Amino acid sequence: MKKILVSAAAGALAALVSSVASAGTLDTVKQKGFVQCGANTGLAGFGQPDAQGNWTGLDVDTCRAIAAAIFNDPTKIKFTPLSAKDRFTALQSGEVDVLVRNTTWTISRDTSLGLNFTGVNYYDGQGFMVRKSLKVASALELGGASVCVQQGTTTELNLADYFRANKLELKSVTFATSDETLKAYEAGRCDAFTTDASGLYSERLRLSKPDEHMVLPEIISKEPLGPSVRHGDDQWFDIVKWTLYAQLTAEELGVTQANVDQMMKSENPDVKRLLGTEGKFGEAMGLPNDWGYRIIKHVGNYGEMFERTVGQGSPLKIARGLNALWTKGGLQYAPPIR
Amino acid sequence: MSQASGAADTKPRVSPINDPRVRSLVFQAMLVLVIGFAVFTAINNARENLQRQKIASGFGFWDNIAGFAISQTLIPYSEAVSSYGQAFWVGLLNTLLVAAIGIVLATLLGFVMGVARLSKNILVSGVARWYVEIVRNLPLLLQLLFWYNAVLKALPAVRDSMGLPFGSYLNQRGLFMPQPIAQPGFNFVIAAFFAGLLGAGLYARWARIRQERTGQQSPVLWVRLALVVGLPVLVFLATGAPLQFDFPSAGRFNISGGMVVQPEFLALLFGLVIYTGAFITEVVRAGILAVSHGQTEASYALGLRPNLTTRLIIIPQALRVIIPPLTSQYLNLTKNSSLAVFVGYPDLANVFTGTVLNQTGQAIEVVGVTMLVYLSISLGTSTLMNWYNSRKALVER
Numbered sequence: 131m132k133k134i135l136v137s138a139a140a141g142a143l144a145a146l147v148s149s150v151a152s153a154g155t156l157d158t159v160k161q162k163g164f165v166q167c168g169a170n171t172g173l174a175g176f177g178q179p180d181a182q183g184n185w186t187g188l189d190v191d192t193c194r195a196i197a198a199a200i201f202n203d204p205t206k207i208k209f210t211p212l213s214a215k216d217r218f219t220a221l222q223s224g225e226v227d228v229l230v231r232n233t234t235w236t237i238s239r240d241t242s243l244g245l246n247f248t249g250v251n252y253y254d255g256q257g258f259m260v261r262k263s264l265k266v267a268s269a270l271e272l273g274g275a276s277v278c279v280q281q282g283t284t285t286e287l288n289l290a291d292y293f294r295a296n297k298l299e300l301k302s303v304t305f306a307t308s309d310e311t312l313k314a315y316e317a318g319r320c321d322a323f324t325t326d327a328s329g330l331y332s333e334r335l336r337l338s339k340p341d342e343h344m345v346l347p348e349i350i351s352k353e354p355l356g357p358s359v360r361h362g363d364d365q366w367f368d369i370v371k372w373t374l375y376a377q378l379t380a381e382e383l384g385v386t387q388a389n390v391d392q393m394m395k396s397e398n399p400d401v402k403r404l405l406g407t408e409g410k411f412g413e414a415m416g417l418p419n420d421w422g423y424r425i426i427k428h429v430g431n432y433g434e435m436f437e438r439t440v441g442q443g444s445p446l447k448i449a450r451g452l453n454a455l456w457t458k459g460g461l462q463y464a465p466p467i468r
Numbered sequence: 469m470s471q472a473s474g475a476a477d478t479k480p481r482v483s484p485i486n487d488p489r490v491r492s493l494v495f496q497a498m499l500v501l502v503i504g505f506a507v508f509t510a511i512n513n514a515r516e517n518l519q520r521q522k523i524a525s526g527f528g529f530w531d532n533i534a535g536f537a538i539s540q541t542l543i544p545y546s547e548a549v550s551s552y553g554q555a556f557w558v559g560l561l562n563t564l565l566v567a568a569i570g571i572v573l574a575t576l577l578g579f580v581m582g583v584a585r586l587s588k589n590i591l592v593s594g595v596a597r598w599y600v601e602i603v604r605n606l607p608l609l610l611q612l613l614f615w616y617n618a619v620l621k622a623l624p625a626v627r628d629s630m631g632l633p634f635g636s637y638l639n640q641r642g643l644f645m646p647q648p649i650a651q652p653g654f655n656f657v658i659a660a661f662f663a664g665l666l667g668a669g670l671y672a673r674w675a676r677i678r679q680e681r682t683g684q685q686s687p688v689l690w691v692r693l694a695l696v697v698g699l700p701v702l703v704f705l706a707t708g709a710p711l712q713f714d715f716p717s718a719g720r721f722n723i724s725g726g727m728v729v730q731p732e733f734l735a736l737l738f739g740l741v742i743y744t745g746a747f748i749t750e751v752v753r754a755g756i757l758a759v760s761h762g763q764t765e766a767s768y769a770l771g772l773r774p775n776l777t778t779r780l781i782i783i784p785q786a787l788r789v790i791i792p793p794l795t796s797q798y799l800n801l802t803k804n805s806s807l808a809v810f811v812g813y814p815d816l817a818n819v820f821t822g823t824v825l826n827q828t829g830q831a832i833e834v835v836g837v838t839m840l841v842y843l844s845i846s847l848g849t850s851t852l853m854n855w856y857n858s859r860k861a862l863v864e865r
Binding site: 214215218219222238239241242243244264272273274275276281282283286287289290291293294299300301302303304305306310313314317318319321360361362 | 518521522524536537547548617620640719721732811814818822826828831
């Protein structure tokens, strides 16, 4: 009897250890009834919970679109707030299904970290914020300055590269969380604060006197931010990738949250394929064919999502810039749905 | 089993199923098997998962260029050429630095406060008591953040640096001091210092033997001081003061040149010393109270004065009680230093399990190495303390 108990316990343990690996992510997600999304611990415009625990932001809505495609319900989602340092381990170990946490797409992350980036939901670049009283007009004048930076980011590496390339002396101070980093900058520990330009605008609003600080004009790096998934599950990779592309396509075709129901009657073949009234593109990913309709109905197209979270409809008021559609001089471009 | 055959005459023969020794052996063997199986499965699974997801593994990253900057480096390190391996050593040395200085200061603070706690003066014992009760009952992380923010807020901004004697400056970026640079000939001074140290040891030995033989005391303190301090100073002057200083000077943003003690280091050191000192205070108090009052009375009866009684009778006996719990406080201090990341001090946990882990993504290797390092430091410390303890332990005759 005891032996049976023991071997049963051992078997259960082994099953527990291996459960991460066995089923496909889509099946696991359907089974548990929600998408577990890795989000920022709090970055205005990208991923931030309010006092009631409602998450808002571009990254958060990108995640909601995935839930909308699968469940026809964007609320079937749970967020795990992750620091820059812990985010990859959380995705690798299966703690989250998808990581949408203003994460820069780089070759080492795409290969040796075991991640696959599915696309770019925000084209960003690294910048600097300084006190106006320093009378610095360019990042090239920062030689010998102390710079506060958050640990475990591409920012940390770009910073060292930029100062080295321009033969400037660097004194960096590294902190684990963005809160601590910003606090140290505000207390006067550092002359400059560096992170992605979008982050600079939102972090600046958190300072007690935002008007005393300015963002320097230099953008010192390419920071394509996007969702990522684990290696080894192509179906899930496709779903996350095409969710974003569906939103981009919708913007291109003029399909919005408001007019999507009318658009269901559209004769335009591109619109019909996007909304699933023609073709069986959803089926090929293990989703219903109206997946595109669901995404636009619940979350809206990319432009709507952008303006609502970081653009003119938000306190950040970031211009579309690089994130405009390719037809309007930006970089956002979706492969055709056909 | 052996018992069954050996004690056959006196004990009734029992079946192995009912023999408690056999049964416990079987159960233990089963437990070992289960644990072994679980560990094996976990390792195997991890390896398979890593391979299937094509996550890099192994220690190939060790020699790759690190590419990030570290604010305090005790050994030469540059983000342009140094490897992850060098970043590891930088972090490890920073951990050892704060732990070593912290242990010394916490011991001093703890002993002073422990004695003060037992003082007959109500003010003195009251201060010590409030110190212990407040510090011991607040989480360390909170205290570290408090010290860091208090230190930063209290210090002057870099533009209005506080000038200190000898060309030093104090501001929010740290304490800037002139850096001594040894010129040729300085080695003689160092040699003189060690010679003085040796001489002082020999003199103390001679004085002790003389006192045991003849009962006459020699001026030990002054002679030793002259040997350890006076001799190097004499040599220093004789060789023509072979030492130059690199003075800090104000640059556009920061003060450059000289040596700097960073506020992150000070905050961490301060937090660790004050926190651990409170626990050591209680250890010391308990140790002193453990020596029975009869010892003091006996000592007075022999005609020893109070301070001699404390030094020769109470402290040696109290040490036997103090050392074992003191060791675990030292271990706590060392392990708690890994909270450094919250105040931006680049210790091992910050640099290696923070940045290096994140850049390479090799959690298993990096965390494994870090655990091994902390384990080694802790085991080393306790070996040292156990040796000291065995020297101080009561020798039964």
